[in-house]
């Protein structure tokens with residue numbers, strides 16, 4: 298098999314996008330399966346949108362997810378430099394070649410002129426586009442302007458009347474009419490290349506064999522193919538992944554969604570869950586499996602199982618995976634591992650006693666969807682609770698509840714503090730006094746935890762501790778007295 302060289306080419310313009318991680322997975326799989334390399338190149342030529350810290354976030358996001366790469370990024374490699382901003386002289390040199398061989402030309406139209414052109418076209422009911430005014434300019438005039446140091450761009454001379462097509466590895470045969478393609482700017486007036494020129498030169502020089510990227514670039518591909526032709530280079534294979542969508546079918550975006558990779562870490566998702574979930578966006582396992590590891594994905598992934606329609610980013614599904622992987626971790630590695638994860642993520646302090654943490658985790662881990670749920674599920678273990686007197690008095694009057702609480706206190710006062718003893722005392726009291734079980738247990742749960750839904754009550758009381766439980770019961774008695782008096 299031919300060794301495949303693939304790449305992601307993120308632009309450091311803000312957050313590290315979850316879609317980048319998704320595309321990285323498939324790029325990595327293609328490279329791995331063929332014994333090739335997966336490269337990270339940083340496309341930082343758009344200086345207006347450049348965000349200095351964005352690049353580090355990309356590496357951090359991928360590292361958190363456990364997605365490795367072979368070349369580029371901070372690793373470097375045989376095709377240095379891997380930042381486009383360090384390759385400006387290369388683009389200059391190749392742009393000059395295009396001028397020399399007639400595939401590109403200088404354009405001196407000013408922004409004002411272009412704006413006027415656009416307005417006139419719209420007024421005439423035409424589609425706004427560059428009208429080719431410098432395409433066949435008099436060479437003497439061009440020379441004069443250049444000698445004069447006039448501001449200019451370099452544009453691609455898109456040939457007329459051509460059909461430009463390729464066999465897309467996801468979408469099949471795709472064709473574009475060259476007459477509908479603008480004479481694309483290749484070099485901006487500030488001496489920076491546009492994406493189109495830089496991406497083609499770099500993919501070629503870095504010997505990329507497969508360009509696997511988002512669908513939003515599909516209409517750029519014919520321009521890129523023309524550039525390959527202009528340089529006399531063999532183009533790579535192309536594959537365009539569908540756009541990820543929201544449950545309402547709109548495109549996922551920064552405004553509507555958490556699209557940043559690291560936001561999922563902040564919210565307490567496990568990388569295994571995120572990987573499993575994104576792997577199944579628009580792709581299905583050949584054996585129909587829903588649960589698998591990154592390693593397994595890398596072995597079996599293939600582009601022929603990638604669908605053309607935009608997959609739905611359904612957070613509910615991600616939640617299911619996260620709960621699943623939390624429980625799997627506990628089963629395979631024990632509660633202490635979950636405790637360590639909570640500390641590593643910053644949800645529990647590092648000096649928190651592990652034995653206490655394990656006791657509490659045993660009671661709540663099955664209900665955790667994300668690691669962040671730990672706080673909400675366990676706050677009543679450590680913090681004073683707010684009790685709503687209405688809940689205490691839900692199915693019984695104040696006199697009865699007060700009596701129930703006082704007797705419970707008396708029954709618990711002197712026992713050796715263990716789950717079995719607590720259970721025995723409370724069940725004994727309930728039977729002896731013929732309390733209605735549902736009322737009595739719920740009332741007690743509310744008095745001790747402030748909540749109507751908690752882990753098993755006796756275990757919970759055992760963990761909270763003798764003195765604290767009795768103090769909470771006392772407080773509840775006062776609350777009931779207050780509610781009764783008012």
Ligand code: GLU
Nearest residue numbers: 306307308340496510514
């Ligand atoms: N720099 C482009 C981006 O940010 C990469 C497009 C491509 O992969 O060709 O998405």
